[in-house]
Amino acid sequence: MAVVSEITSLLETLTTSIEVFKAELVRQAFPEPSLMTSKPHPIDDPAYVTPPMMYEARRLAVSSLERLKLLLESPSEAVASTSLAAAEIQGLRLVAELGIHEVLEDATNAEEGVYIRLIAEKTKTDSLKLEGILRLLANAGWFRETRPGYFANNRRSHTLKAGSKGHYAAKNMIYYMANCISKLPEAMTHPDESFRMSRSPDKTAWNLFSGNELPFHGSHSWVQEKPGEAEKFGLGMGGMGVASDKGVAFDVPWVDLAKGKDAIVDVGGGQGTLCCSLAAACPEIKQFIVQDLPVTREAAEKYISSKGLTGRVKFEEQNFFEPNRCKGKGNYVFMLTKVLHDWSDEEGARILSRIRECLEGGKSQMLIIDSINSPVIVNGEGPSARESLAVLEGQTRYIPIEPPPFIPQDFGMTGTIGHQVNVCLIANCNAFERTYESMENMVRLAGMRIKGVTRTRGYVHVTEVEVDPGV
Ligand SMILES: C[S@@+](CC[C@H](N)C(=O)[O-])C[C@H]1O[C@@H](n2cnc3c(N)ncnc32)[C@H](O)[C@@H]1O
Known part of the structure; x- marks a missing residue:
């Protein structure tokens, strides 16, 4: 068999996918x-x-670039740089908290940006420290340094616009996830074996970080008991919706699914960010219901009203x-989005049974919206990029x-988020993003079966499940 050059093959994939893009x-x-x-770009x-051809061409281009980077970079430099990766992550959280995007938007000349002393003055921070942080973020592509000490917005920094989903992902999710993941090595090597090997939601890296014995999620949990945290976490989760x-809104035939149904019901729907996105994408669908714990009501109603959807989306x-209040009252499309991944197969089956x-x-129909993770297998065979995109x-x-x-197989880039969420879940609540097999197991425990899986232009899968008539 002829020896195939990995660099040549990946370069061919990169060239083809960039041409198509x-x-x-x-x-x-x-x-x-x-x-x-x-200036922001229209895309x-x-x-x-993003049209399907363009989405896949971009996925392929970014994935081949990532693999080429792995082939070309020095592994020793990679370990050194990754050891310090928290600098970029915490820097990103800081600029979201300080509202640097807004300061740069106010520049007299947006293309030139704002001088660091003025940015520091407006944000009441130390200019030398802030300069170092903005310079690192400019190096990582989050801003531009247009001339020494002048910083300007760019495509990435526009995603941090105050109040946007990206802003909350950077500000809130980094707080929760970076903190609990920082304790993961300690949790996984804990001297007490009953803690180290536990799958219980109250013996986690999060518990080590918070110094509290409550589980993070649930009706009696840290996030529910601490004032303001349910709203902060809900906004962070909504932010992850970017x-x-x-993909969920445009790759699932919602209008067809909703025909003859009384509403789309998002169980554990948080502040209703997904329902609001669906309502905007599908004006034909008249009723959405967001179900969640009482502590979420105020924030959800505020979010729904901010989108002008009060009435069409109700909390x-x-x-x-507990038994669902829709039971016996009509026909619905139920969905559980990024909920079951917080729970073990047994607890997940209890939720599904309701x-x-x-x-x-x-x-009625039931959809589970979660990532289905697959192993990170790479092999040297497969169709060419041109054949694949055709x-x-x-x-x-x-x-x-x-x-x-x-x-x-998971294209690296889109697969990464699923694997990142998995590690966050392990650290946060001793739970996991499911594989197809573990999804099947949970669904079976609830007396149901998988009817089909829809892949989306995003990191989640939409799995339809139905009652198993044989049970
Ligand atoms: C990870 S968040 C997902 C939120 C939302 N579906 C999303 O995708 O952004 C989990 C949600 O489950 C809710 N939750 C936790 N325990 C619950 C319970 N026992 N009953 C109803 N909702 C619950 C939380 O309040 C939170 O909104």
């Missing part, structure tokens, strides 16, 4: 993106939906371990393409 820009009459400007607009909501108090009771004998020619419906040689 550029052709897509031309087709949609967009300019090329630039790292030299403070970054939260309302823009990497999944659009209902519901403990998902929905199962609503499905029996009616036309499948999407003229397609408006999203179908994931097959990975070309040396591209991981």
Whole structure:
């Protein structure tokens, strides 16, 4: 068998996918993106939906670039740089908290930016320290340094705009997740074996960080008991929706699913960010219900009203371990989004059983929206990038393409978020993002079965489950 050069193969994938990406820009009459400007690019607009061909070309280009980087970089420099990666992460949280995006937007000349002394003055911070942080973030692509000491916005920093989903992901999720993950090595090597090996939600890295014995999630939990935390975490979770909501909104036939149903019910729906995205994407659907614990009501109603959707999206108090208030009252599309991954298979099955009771004998349907993680297998075989992308020619419906040689099965970039969330869950609540097999096990314990899985243009999968008639 001929020896295939990994570099040549990945370079071919990169060249092909960039050609396709550029052709897509031309087709949609967009300019090329630039790292030299403070203007946002139209493809970054939260309302823009990336066409399937362009989405896959971008996924392939970024994935091949990542693999090429791994081949070309020095492993010793990689370990040194990764050891210090917290500097970028905490720097990002800090600039979101300080509202640096807004300070730079106020520049007299947005392309030139603002001098560091003025940024420091406006944010009441030490200018020398802030300069170091902004310079690192500029190096990592979060801002531009236009001339020594002058910082300006760019495509990435626009995602930190105050009040946006990206702003809350950076500000709130980094606080929770970086803190509990910092204790993960201690939790996994804890001298007390009963703590170290525990799968209980109150013996976690989060418990070590918070110094508190309450589990993070649930009706009697740290996030529920501490004033303000449920809202802060809810906004952070809503923020994480930047990497999944659009795919969920546009790759699932919601309008067809909702036909003949009384409402779409988001169980454990937090502040209603997904329902609001769906309501905006599908004006034909008249009723959405967000169910969550009472402590979430105020923040959810505030968020729903801020989107002008009060009435079409309504909040209902519901403990998902108790009989659902929709039971016996009509036909619904139920969904559980990023909820079951917080719980063990047994607890997840208890939550699902409450929905199962609503499905029996009616036309209701049930969707689980969570990442389904797969092993990170890379092999040297597969269709070429051109053959792989050809499948999407003229397609408006999203179908994931097959990975070309040396591209991981989960395409690296989109797979990364699923694996990152998995480690966050381990640290936060001793729970896991599921594989297909563990999803099947939980669903079976609830007397149900998987009907089908839809891949989306985002990191989550939409799994439809139904009552198993054989149980
Ligand atoms: C990880 S968050 C997911 C929120 C939302 N679905 C999203 O995707 O942003 C888990 C949600 O489950 C809710 N929750 C936790 N325990 C609950 C319970 N026993 N009954 C109802 N909701 C609960 C929390 O309040 C929180 O909103």
